[in-house]
Amino acid sequence: MIDLLDVHVAFGEQDALNGLSLHVSDGALLGIIGPGGCGKSTLCRVISGLVQPDFGEVFVHQTNLRQCSRQQLHVVQRDIGVQFQNDALFEHLTVLENVSYPLTRLTTLSCSEMEGRSVEALATVGLAGFENRLPNRLSGGQRRRVALARACITKPRILVCDEPTAGLDPQTSRTILDMIAGIRYQTKNTVIVVSSDVVGLFSISSRIALVWNGQIIEEDTTTKVRQSERAEVKRFLDDARLPFAGWTWD
């Protein structure tokens, strides 16, 4: 369970989050949408304990991230898998080593068990046979998939994916979103996905949150968000060409 209450984050004079409140219940698949620079990545970093808010409270599994000790924060972070916007793959490690890295750090599994689980995770994201490549010899979509496999290798109770589909063609983008939905379905864990593929996100999410200027201006089930009367929501969804059934050029 994640609760954010009136969270403010500023970088110098630039406000990134501006009184954001959000509740995510266990097992939800929350899709986060919003225009560029509205604070989606910052929101992900706050949830994963990488950024401390200037004001406001952040609760993850009943732990207050603003007031807990370093050890408590580490305990919470062990249960959060994050896929970063820039992949964040360790360039000097092979694909297999990248994926098994969290296991070597956070678990006491034997080497063969770790390798088995990593190979399995790579197969789940469709990268069987790529184990010994270095990340700089992968395509953008393949890198995303390695990052996804690494983020969920420890079966974290919360999986945060920041733009897993950015810069990918629509087909690959949809494949990756489907993989995330598959992981959520198998593990029944909480998943938070930021994506600019609004159509794809609506098709997999149980709930959608729209971030606007550092605040969440709409958070509801996909159907409710689609029917929202708020001008900003309508405009954003129109721009994403979402509910335009029967739309043609003429």
Place this chain on the structure above:
Amino acid sequence: MQALAQFGSIIIQLSTQIGGTAMLLAQIFRRLAPPRFDGAEFRKCLFTMGYKSLSIMIATAFVVGVILVIQSFVFVERYGMRSQLGWGAGFVIIRELGPVLLALMFSGRVGAFTAAELGTMTVTEQVDGLRCLAIDPISYLVVPRFVAMIISLTSLTLIGNTVALFSASIMGDLMLEVDHHTFWSSLFSMLTPADFMLSVTKSALFGGIIAVNSCFFGLSTTGGAPGVGVSVNKTVVFSAIAVFVVDFYSTFVLG
């Protein structure tokens, strides 16, 4: 008015950087007692920073020794100070030129590389990836580099000093007909252990400075790939300035 504002902003920037490096240094020391850092990373750093810099450092040191003798040619000839050449070369190389020139070389090679490496890791969120796995970036990335750079630069300077002295003695024999015996006996009779200690202390200090600078600028990189370039540039410039400042004070204080 604008000049004043500019001056003020430079002062603020400078204070941020000095304060930031000082804080990083404090964090490093906190993790050194008792030592808590990654052994594998440390060995890797020692290999890339020390062993792999060996050839370039030896080449630099060799040329330093040669140039020193060529430069002193005129004076040695004019005043007939052949018997003092070993002392002169040893004094200059061990106390000053060796540590400083090799530190500048080291900062250009290893410091710049470290800043680029950590900078890239920062802008591609690899450092955040580590923090997410509850790995402390200072213990894992900074402390091994700090210790490795101090050890590497100190040993490289010891080796470099020796090479420079040998090249000076060879050059002295060839150019000034100072035989090896005269060279080495004047060197060992006039130099004291304090001179050697000064050399070692200086290079350890320089190693620490370059390490803290490069790690600080690397980890505080912002703004993507161009930001990495900026960090590398700052590392080399600030390391050079800091090396000279510390050189001045350590020569003053330690004699």
